[in-house]
Amino acid sequence: MQVYIPTPLRSYTNQPFVEAQGPTLGALLTDLDRCYPGIRFRMVDEQDQIRRHIRIFVNGLPSFDLAHGLQPADEVFIVQALSGG
């Protein structure tokens, strides 16, 4: 499925949309990490929690759960969520 990559992570993918697969959000991120080594740890910490200033939307709805089930036609948007100077 298509995954949107925010600008802070483009140094890994070099493009805004990439293809990745997985039956869950966690599996999808693991697949992404296989293609772009290191990218998962920047988004998910060592306790398997999505980092505080990363937001993931599946078909437009926010998800905070790596066990969230995915269908091949789903759209996943990873976005940055931080303000300040």
Next chain:
Amino acid sequence: MVGKKKTKKVAKPARKSKRAAHARAEKNSHNLVLVSTRKGAWLFHGNAARTNWRADGPHFLGQIVNHMVLDPRDGKTLLVAASTGHLGPTIFRSTDLGRSWKEVTRPPAFRKVGDGEKGRTVKRSFWLAPAHANEPGVWYAGTSPQGLFRSEDGGQNWDAFSGLNDDPQYRAWMGSEQDGTPDGPMLHSIIVDPRDPKHLYFAMSSGGVHETTDGGKNWAPLTDGMEVVEGFEVKNLAFHDPHCVQLCPSNPNRLYQQNHCGIYRLDRPSKTWKRIGRAMPKEIGDVGFPITVHPRDHDVAWVFPMDGTTVWPRTSIKGEPCVYGTRDGGKSWKRLAKGFPKSQAWWTVKRQAMAADCNDPVGLYFGTTSGELWMSRDEGGRWDYMARHLPEIYAVETAALK
């Protein structure tokens, strides 16, 4: 047309001479100052006389760079501890002085805990330290919240070192996140005894100074003589706040420490720190963050005193910046402020942001939170700024290029 041609003719040699000057500076480049900031990193290349500096940067623009260190054992490997507002902490590596960078394979991370247990998360790698000269490729890292990590492959893969991160007693001394600095609790000042790779020190803000003599199998606190903030219990290590500890390369038995509560010296095998900051002028006091030692004279050290009164402003005292230096092991201190603004300069210098080079006379460097980089070519006798308008400076390191 003619005018245009003329301009071109003038411009061309100018560009050439600029390039030639760069090439000359590069060829004669002997000094390197590594500057880590809240929004990127810079390398300043200096000639042997330290009179001309070329800024190379920003590297990692916008990224929070806590520390950048050149491996003194190979003179070419740079490690950078970086994170961003959004992304988790990582480490980048370069083997060509920053012309190219590669993220390491496995940056420091705490143990993943089981269900029902509360695990910790590395927010940033804060302090990078090359291990002993006889251990090429081995590095240590201190993190926030406090953790101690080691890499044995040049910084590519990092593992928890010595069981400290999960030790119940050390976890108690590390305290909660509330017991740390405004930027979080941090493990810093990782020091390797140049005579013995198994003899290490580190410090925690908060949590005290600690030592191992058996390569991390056993650790023991080293806090006797250190004071704590009035009202706190001195026996509780969680209240001890060493800001920066340095070992004298010319005498590895001597350590200096800038603490939240004073400046100290320790001469091993003694285990009791002596508060040498008592000899500072009363109106200046002995509060500060960084301390820097002379590479060849164990009686010489420098501090940047800061205002620790009332609400802890942590600025220069009265807005009049000054470095204080001792040349007799802390028995007396001299104000070194020639070249600094005489008023209305409210600088803060963080604990990693002051460094000495190995030249003779020694060059001193420090960076301010307001983004100024200052240097002295004569051990503090006279100060000039090297750069202004950088982002908030977190760390300054020096290196001599071979």
